[in-house]
Amino acid sequence: MSLITALNRRYATKAFDATKKLPEDIVAQLFALLRLSPSSTNIQPWHFIVASSDEGKARLAKGAGGNYSYNASKILNASHVVLFCARTQIDEKHLQKVLAAEERDGRFATAPEFKAAAHNTRTAYLKEHQYSKKDVPHWLEKQIYLNMGGFLLGASVLEIDAVPLEGIDQALLDAEFDLNERDLTAVTAVALGYRAESDFNAALPKSRLAADDIFTII
Numbered sequence: 001m002s003l004i005t006a007l008n009r010r011y012a013t014k015a016f017d018a019t020k021k022l023p024e025d026i027v028a029q030l031f032a033l034l035r036l037s038p039s040s041t042n043i044q045p046w047h048f049i050v051a052s053s054d055e056g057k058a059r060l061a062k063g064a065g066g067n068y069s070y071n072a073s074k075i076l077n078a079s080h081v082v083l084f085c086a087r088t089q090i091d092e093k094h095l096q097k098v099l100a101a102e103e104r105d106g107r108f109a110t111a112p113e114f115k116a117a118a119h120n121t122r123t124a125y126l127k128e129h130q131y132s133k134k135d136v137p138h139w140l141e142k143q144i145y146l147n148m149g150g151f152l153l154g155a156s157v158l159e160i161d162a163v164p165l166e167g168i169d170q171a172l173l174d175a176e177f178d179l180n181e182r183d184l185t186a187v188t189a190v191a192l193g194y195r196a197e198s199d200f201n202a203a204l205p206k207s208r209l210a211a212d213d214i215f216t217i218i
């Protein structure tokens, strides 16, 4: 599939066909998309709760009550729903876990001195966000959105329909999954599956600001 085809094929799916489930090989590729996303200094400040059972989706749908009830049927009728969680802080334990993974994956095999350099760079970035920019949660959340952007495009390449769901009660989902106790917080979700024939949004044309409005070519 060409890039332009994938970009145009992707749209915010408003109604899913509850009878259609994602095949396992597609789910494995979606997991790869989440895992292989880039992040600043490779800090990977995320955790993903993936619901595919009715029970799991019902738990996630608790976050789509009240003002967010317009999102409940998307969660319940999707094949899979991913809740994107961000770390609320980065401690030495997490830094060491990332470093150990890089070592295990062979990043320092030919140049062992890169190990200390990688750790020092990551620590320096973290300290800058802790003490100078004072925006650690915001910085970590940005990494989540970056992951979600790649995820949505990748899902389209896999011919999967999806909708990002920022309209959820993050605090309620934090409590539902005991996220804060694990230094995590719910940020956003993506529901995935196959569009229902009734989805009005599938036939609507894409609408974006004109190129002249958004590009400055220098």
Ligand SMILES: Cc1cc2nc3c(=O)[nH]c(=O)nc-3n(C[C@H](O)[C@H](O)[C@H](O)COP(=O)(O)O)c2cc1C
Pocket: 010, 011, 012, 013, 014, 071, 163, 164, 165, 166, 167, 168, 188, 206
């Ligand atoms: C961060 C983000 C959050 C969104 N949250 C919701 C949501 O809660 N419910 C929903 O139906 N659509 C949601 N959308 C879909 C947007 O409304 C949609 O992407 C936008 O109107 C552009 O349309 P398109 O995705 O079909 O091209 C969200 C999109 C993004 C990027």
